[in-house]
Amino acid sequence: MRSIWKGSIGFGLVNIPVKLYSAVQSSSLDLDMLDERDHSRIRFLRVNEHTHKEVPYDKIVRAYKMDDDYVVLEEQDFADASPEKSKLINIEHFVETDEVNPMYYETSYYAEPDGKNAKAYALLLQALKKSGKAGLGRFVLRNTENLCIVHPVDNALVITRIRFAQELRTEDDLKLPTDEPVSKKELDMGLALIKQYTDHFDVSEFKDEYTNELMKIIRAKAKGKHPKVKKMKVAKTTSTDLYEQLMQSLQTRKGA
Template identity: 30%
Template sequence: MARPVWSGTLTFGLVSLPVQMYTATENHTVRFHQVQRGTSDRVRNKRVNERTGEEVPLDEVVKAYEEGGEYVVVEPDELDDIAPGRSKSLEITGFVDLEDVEPVFFDKTYYLGPKGEQYTKVYALLEKTLAEAGRAGIATFVMRNHQYLVAVKAEAGLLTLHTLHWADEIRDPRKEIDNLPGRTKVTDRELKMARQLVDTLGMEWRPEDFHDTYQERVNALIEAKRGGEEVEKAEPPAESTNVVDLMDALRASVDRAKKPGKRGGSSAKSKSKTNAKTNAKATEKGKGKRAAKGQSRASLDRLTKAELYRRATEAGVPGRSSMTRDELLDALTRKEKGAA
């Protein structure tokens, strides 16, 4: 079971609910170490006193605020003493309609759970009430010496907590971007064709259909370099659409999207080139799948992890980026038995 990252009391009105907070997401990014080129020697960071050059133990490092060349040292205990509710209170100020909170304000998501079985009824009452009302409770709390503005909402039978950005943290796009379109003229024909393209590319939101392809390519790169194999380079980005060719690009995109198995397209000029690449890839992928289907476990066992990973990618094996070689082998074997 996961360990809570924060524990405290959620309050709304005169009702108190002890809760524990759990991280809702995890990061699967490949972690690289720093080494000196040409060696296997790790390069590490140290806390060094810039005046003496000597390393400083962690327990001697404190926070300090600089102003005018002078430092004001603040001890960890002093930060805890001034925290509202001593970092253990999550008080809901009021409830707002979810649709009123703009997406730009949302930051990170956590799960909330009752701190004990005796609190499940109060927990369930708040969850069901928020679900039926379509509202979220707005609150503040302190964690790790930071105060957070949060929204507590009901999702799939449980309470979730979403940290929000403060209003003064949201940048004004008109001040940050100096070339926004403003009153740029868009013709009715262009708007109609663009809308048709959007409708043609309509789809259901199924997050499980998407995965981190860059992460997979990083893993494949590592395996290929480990085996001394050639690294396949990614395709160059699509060319920018010229304003003169905009209608042609939109029309070609709609025609392409209407064809079974065809999605996307960059411009009318690159359409034939893109189709050729797509068809070649589809043919190669189809051959790979047919070859993989005919493989027995014994023949698969002779493949390297990089080769197994490529087979798993072609077969659409979920979770392949974090699998060991044996796990990839088992998954491919099960996949082929199911296909047979």
């Protein structure tokens, strides 16, 4: 793996040099876009809107439009905006991990100790494990400031980027059933159904079945065959009453 960021985790007055590596990978198929007529690949070009000619990558600059003109930014400008955060993940607080709403999570990176002395890394890892807490901090990645939590996963420190509060939309515009009455017996039955389906979290049990099925169709078409399409299975109930539907769900689960 190739590191995507190099810097330090700031833990009080302790500085822990680390390298970050992506902890996730896509399971989706890499599909190309083609011209339907001759199956030539579609290419996307960086084109000057006035000359209509392609612009070499090394001639492209980034800029911010202010009034009717652009302010061009150089690479050094991004580093100068926050030189400390560009090289430091400073833990500002420690929080309970279950306090972090899952809606905030974005993507994760493994942090590897950079250097021979990994004792400070081991200390933070063990302290987070024993306390059940995670570090909350900020750092700059690809010229963008990111909020993150530092948490232990097995024998590694993991940096998980999380969203800022202003990035989440509110539910104000949604039509939600806040005044919908639910009887006690319906609620009790719903709780019983949840209890019956409760199990330990083991994500390894779940596979990307859609991609696997799509790959079967691709292989069949490559051989000139007509792929077999599975019929959609819809759960059916003999009643429109919510309590009866819950009861049938419990009985079906028991039978399974």
